[in-house]
Amino acid sequence: MFLEMVKKRNPELIDYAVSLHQQGIILPDTYVIDLDKIKENATKMAAKAKSLDIELYFMTKQIGRNPKIAETLIEAGIKKAVVVDYREAEVMMKHNIPIGNVGHLVQLPTHFIKKVMAYGVDYITVYSVEKLRQINAVAEELNMKQKIMLRVIDEGDALYPGQYGGFQLDELNEIMDVLKSFAHCDITGLTSFPCILYDKELKDFKLTQNVKTLKKAKQRMQASGFDIQEMNVPSATSIKTLPLFKEMEGTQGEPGHALSGTSPMHAEVELEEKPAYVYVSEISHNSQDSAFVYGGGYYARGNLENVLIDDEGKRTESSVEPFPSDNIDYYLEIDGKQTIGATAIMAARTQIFVTRSRVALVKGLNDNKPELVGIYTSQGSEEERI
Structure with missing residues (x-):
């Protein structure tokens, strides 16, 4: 197709x-x-996202972690990258590409944290208290405060093999005081993956249970005094799915396949x-x-x-x-x-x-x-x- x-x-x-x-x-x-089609697709998507007050971070792994494509996407209006792992972070950093989010699918290795934070990144996604402790120590050393996203998961969420990890929803309340103890970390975001999937039978996209998990986590975090400003809800981010962000309370998307017109729905529908x-x-x-x-x-x-x-x-x-x-x-x-x-x-x-x-x-x-x-x-x- x-x-x-x-x-x-x-x-x-x-x-x-x-x-x-x-x-x-x-x-x-x-x-x-x-490259022209990539730019055309990104320009349209950036305009749609702006009209809905949604921030986009582009992902390049699908098309080869290419710095030239990254530069083109920035020209099109998507200003920062989300890197799937530390290797992709290395490529973006080598070419001075701004990074919006790192650590979501692959956590930062211990001895790479300082390099990333010194370079500068909007958000670091964290799966554990131990990793948060490492980031807090580096932030203190660098005399800075690092914005953090927590990846939260629950039983029944859609999670792929090789991508498992995150804070368990039913354990959040038990660790609120610990989370508050990291003075050099500003926990203001939540994320999960995948939040949207294509249903071939319906020939449309639908939300996963992960979205319900994020909403529950947001309520608990806010009740405990955290100012959760960002809800990062990736997977299948495209012009077609951006209107679904309001239902998800989503504020950030991460277009990948849609930038090249190759999401599952693109194979069947123009x-x-x-x-x-x-x-x-x-x-x-x-x-x-x-x-x-x-x-x-x-x-x-x-x-x-x-x-x-x-x-x-x-x-x-x-x-x-x-x-x-x-x-x-x-x-x-x-x-x-x-x-x-x-x-x-x-x-x-x-x-x-x-x-x-x-x-x-x-x-x-x-x-x-x-x-x-x-x-x-x-x-x-x-x-x-x-």
Whole structure:
């Protein structure tokens, strides 16, 4: 479905991606990202958020922790980043990108706390009293006061494997006095993830139980004297979901996939944000009745289904065989034999930061003046062109 959306809403991106590959400018296992579309999507989203008095922090992990994209998003009106982990913080700090929130999905390591706080960040999200104690000690050393968000969880919340952690809702009252004891920490925010999820049957977004947990936590914190000013309610932040923030009492969102038009709903419905990337590979070999393309960029939750093959201008389509998540994607299998060396174009949700892929940023497609901006690693480092 994502491929169909790109064909319909950004066909110029496919044409230019094919051209880059067939000229040998990019190798297979490269995501080609339309920088102009990213900016257009972000500009619309920033305007919508401003009209609703919602603050946005952009997330770049999905599109390769790319500093050039970060700079573009700032130009579009989303002024600060949310970093998924300390590695992403390192990239943003190296390129002087302002950071709004750090520590939400991955807590700050002990010996990285001071570096982040000296750099400056709006909020540090904390899962435990022990981590709060570490931050308070560093803040005292730096003679500053650090704003803090608590991640609060409860039984029945939507929590993903590998992301578990936070303050238990039923234990909050027991630790209020401890929380108040940290003089160099200003606890003014609460967060959880995911707060919104797409329901394929309803073909719409719905709130998770996590939202109820946050509201209960806010009431208890305020009753105990804490001034909770921010409710950070991430997941699926987009122009479509921003009106739901009022119901959630949300004040902050963290757009990620919507910046590239690749949330689950974008695959099925023409939303405001347009698709902004494709994945480029190449036919490596045939075996029996299948062709095999170079892998490296596969993401198990991406729901990759279809592939467009361009054989020196002759285009056909085929389907991609399901790939087992417990194997390494050296190759992806597609139905039917194909010409060795032909270009393969795919589109699916991804998380580029967990791939081996390269990222090619392009611009000028709308004006029929396509230009390659640069080629980067999946971690945001620029590479020399081949």
